[in-house]
Amino acid sequence: MAPRFDVRNKTALVTGGATRIGRAIATALAKEGANVIVHYNTSAAPAEQALAALEGHGVRANAFQADLLEPAQCEHLVEECLAWAGSVQIVVNSASSFGKSSLAELEAADVAANMQLHALAPLLLTRGLMGKPADGEPGRVVNMIDAYVHTYQRTHVAYNLSKRSLLDLTGMMALEFAPDVTVNAVAPGLIIPPEGEGADRHADLARKAPLADRGRVADVVDAVLYLVKADLVTGQTIYVDGGAHLSAGGRMGEG
Ligand SMILES: NC(=O)c1ccc[n+]([C@@H]2O[C@H](COP(=O)([O-])OP(=O)(O)OC[C@H]3O[C@@H](n4cnc5c(N)ncnc54)[C@H](OP(=O)(O)O)[C@@H]3O)[C@@H](O)[C@H]2O)c1
Numbered sequence: 001m002a003p004r005f006d007v008r009n010k011t012a013l014v015t016g017g018a019t020r021i022g023r024a025i026a027t028a029l030a031k032e033g034a035n036v037i038v039h040y041n042t043s044a045a046p047a048e049q050a051l052a053a054l055e056g057h058g059v060r061a062n063a064f065q066a067d068l069l070e071p072a073q074c075e076h077l078v079e080e081c082l083a084w085a086g087s088v089q090i091v092v093n094s095a096s097s098f099g100k101s102s103l104a105e106l107e108a109a110d111v112a113a114n115m116q117l118h119a120l121a122p123l124l125l126t127r128g129l130m131g132k133p134a135d136g137e138p139g140r141v142v143n144m145i146d147a148y149v150h151t152y153q154r155t156h157v158a159y160n161l162s163k164r165s166l167l168d169l170t171g172m173m174a175l176e177f178a179p180d181v182t183v184n185a186v187a188p189g190l191i192i193p194p195e196g197e198g199a200d201r202h203a204d205l206a207r208k209a210p211l212a213d214r215g216r217v218a219d220v221v222d223a224v225l226y227l228v229k230a231d232l233v234t235g236q237t238i239y240v241d242g243g244a245h246l247s248a249g250g251r252m253g254e255g
Contacts, residue, residue, distance in 0.1 A: 005138050012037065012090035015095035017036070021192065022094040022095070023050055024217045027053065027054065035059045040063060064084075071124060078129055088139075089138070089139045092141075095121070097114075101155075102155060115158075119165040142185065146159075147189040175235070191219070208247075209242035
């Protein structure tokens with residue numbers, strides 16, 4: 001039996017799609033034959049470069065800028081996507097900011113910003129693009145969370161709290177958007193070090209995971225593609241982390 005969801009000729013929005021993991025996901029979807037909208041905030045030049053590369057795979061591509069800290073810009077992004085594509089069938093919520101904050105010094109504005117970027121923006125985009133599926137057309141949503149979402153990341157408290165909310169929202173949206181749209185999550189472990197963090201420290205931490213290995217971006221991309229193609233999977237999280245979430249990977253208290 002043919003799968004119900006064929007990626008070819010679908011349109012995908014990838015937030016934070018101009019750089020790093022988001023860009024790799026956008027590229028993989030284009031290679032599968034999806035038209036791709038690259039969302040970016042500050043990375044205008046990388047977004048332009050990404051477009052040319054995506055079009056090289058024989059698909060349509062466009063890039064839209066939005067600061068997802070602003071709900072109005074989330075809504076404007078939805079409008080731009082629908083105006084360009086007519087409808088969007090795949091949403092990958094990957095935009096993120098791995099900012100430091102401690103429980104002792106946590107400020108309300110920091111919590112609000114993290115909740116907006118990591119939880120409310122994915123909800124607004126998903127609702128805007130998938131809330132009214134055309135004629136029961138199937139859709140796919142993949143939320144990028146974090147393998148350490150169940151660990152107390154004491155140096156990144158607001159980030160951690162908001163990614164926990166995105167995990168919860170994944171289950172809520174999976175129920176709300178069924179039966180036409182699936183909503184799942186991918187939880188990467190130590191894949192690419194945050195800006196300014198040395199690769200050596202990252203590799204040392206990764207060796208403490210059960211599989212004693214740092215992941216590759218391709219591992220994360222494979223999980224996203226699986227969830228985009230899967231017909232009977234919703235509300236799930238795939239941890240791509242060498243098993244680190246099972247033992248906290250020695251990262252508890254370090255972020
Ligand atoms: N890298 C890892 O090893 C790792 C580990 C665990 C989880 N993850 C998750 O996997 C996903 C991809 O990871 P990544 O490391 O590639 O992400 P990243 O580089 O930290 O962020 C991706 C993009 O998010 C965008 N962004 C940040 N603030 C924004 C805002 N206010 N409005 C709109 N966009 C904003 C940025 O776009 P511009 O550059 O255009 O400003 C950035 O390029 C993220 O959700 C992350 O939490 C990654």
